[in-house]
Amino acid sequence: MTLILENISKKIQHQQVLKNVCFELNEGEIVGLVGRNGAGKTTLFRTIVGEMKADFGRIGLDDQDYVRTISVHDQLFYVDMPENWLAHYTPNKIKSILSLSYKDFYSDWYDERIKQFNLNSKKRVQTYSKGMRALFTIIVGFASRARYVLLDEPLDGLDVLIRDQVKQLIIDRVNKNNTTVLIASHNLIELDTLVDRILLLKDGSINMTFAIENNNNIKKYQVAYDNDEMLAFLRDNGTIIAHVGHIVTVVFSDFDESIGIKLAGSDFKFIEELPIGSEDIFRASFASEAHAWQKELEGE
Numbered sequence: 001m002t003l004i005l006e007n008i009s010k011k012i013q014h015q016q017v018l019k020n021v022c023f024e025l026n027e028g029e030i031v032g033l034v035g036r037n038g039a040g041k042t043t044l045f046r047t048i049v050g051e052m053k054a055d056f057g058r059i060g061l062d063d064q065d066y067v068r069t070i071s072v073h074d075q076l077f078y079v080d081m082p083e084n085w086l087a088h089y090t091p092n093k094i095k096s097i098l099s100l101s102y103k104d105f106y107s108d109w110y111d112e113r114i115k116q117f118n119l120n121s122k123k124r125v126q127t128y129s130k131g132m133r134a135l136f137t138i139i140v141g142f143a144s145r146a147r148y149v150l151l152d153e154p155l156d157g158l159d160v161l162i163r164d165q166v167k168q169l170i171i172d173r174v175n176k177n178n179t180t181v182l183i184a185s186h187n188l189i190e191l192d193t194l195v196d197r198i199l200l201l202k203d204g205s206i207n208m209t210f211a212i213e214n215n216n217n218i219k220k221y222q223v224a225y226d227n228d229e230m231l232a233f234l235r236d237n238g239t240i241i242a243h244v245g246h247i248v249t250v251v252f253s254d255f256d257e258s259i260g261i262k263l264a265g266s267d268f269k270f271i272e273e274l275p276i277g278s279e280d281i282f283r284a285s286f287a288s289e290a291h292a293w294q295k296e297l298e299g300e
């Protein structure tokens with residue numbers, strides 16, 4: 001089964017939040033969704049599950065129209081806790097409510113996880129701490145046994161020990177049930193340890209899709225230069241994400257042989273390849289904005 005988004009567009013109060021968003025999610029993938037604050041990640045989630053109606057475009061599960069085909073609505077799970085009305089209830093009540101719409105609700109597994117993570121089953125979810133709510137949302141999401149689970153900032157507020165267990169839980173569910181997980185997060189370091197690839201939402205559209213592993217197109221170097229011509233070469237071919245004296249850290253998002261040859265030459269005083277992370281790619285994607293702010297601060 002494939003979840004297909006075709007040209008999804010959404011305007012909220014005259015603001016074009018989503019513009020022709022297109023991507024596909026395949027079975028068993030863990031995919032990250034990143035973007036700046038207000039980029040439209042939550043709006044996209046709400047539009048995918050039909051909480052918000054897209055102005056244009058189509059959301060399909062294979063060749064079925066997801067929004068119009070009620071019989072496939074149990075294939076997608078997204079709950080915005082604590083905003084969702086479900087948060088007014090206890091875990092037991094939530095289980096009985098969700099079992100009506102998610103016919104394959106994994107009741108035993110749900111009860112075991114509530115116990116494992118010491119969540120109070122007698123308290124309303126609304127009264128949980130932020131971290132406990134995040135944890136509960138992940139548990140209920142996977143208990144639904146929906147083919148697609150959408151998680152908005154799932155690791156936000158979790159302490160480091162719980163975070164490790166939750167990451168393991170996500171991987172375990174994906175491996176055992178072939179669930180597909182879409183994770184919106186600002187924590188790119190955590191995402192790097194979890195996802196197969198990352199979608200970057202910028203200017204309302206999916207601006208870039210990238211995978212860290214086995215990606216030879218994206219490279220990061222620390223370089224010492226001694227003339228303006230060398231600096232111009234780095235600026236023209238890559239994005240400088242740090243610059244101290246004559247030493248720069250540069251990310252090449254389109255690394256090719258010609259750049260490799262130039263770097264390997266003796267022109268630069270010092271050069272070292274550094275491990276790449278999603279944060280580097282994110283910074284590189286927003287380098288012009290960061291550069292403008294820097295200039296503004298320097299001008300103050």
Ligand SMILES: Nc1ncnc2c1ncn2[C@@H]1O[C@H](COP(=O)(O)OP(=O)(O)OP(=O)(O)O)[C@@H](O)[C@H]1O
Pocket residue numbers: 012013015017035036037038039040041042043044
């Ligand atoms: N109900 C609403 N009414 C008015 N504007 C809205 C509404 N929902 C979202 N927006 C606007 O749409 C834009 C996208 O918001 P959204 O919450 O989807 O972003 P986000 O990427 O999830 O942000 P963050 O990373 O900060 O959580 C923002 O400019 C926001 O103000």
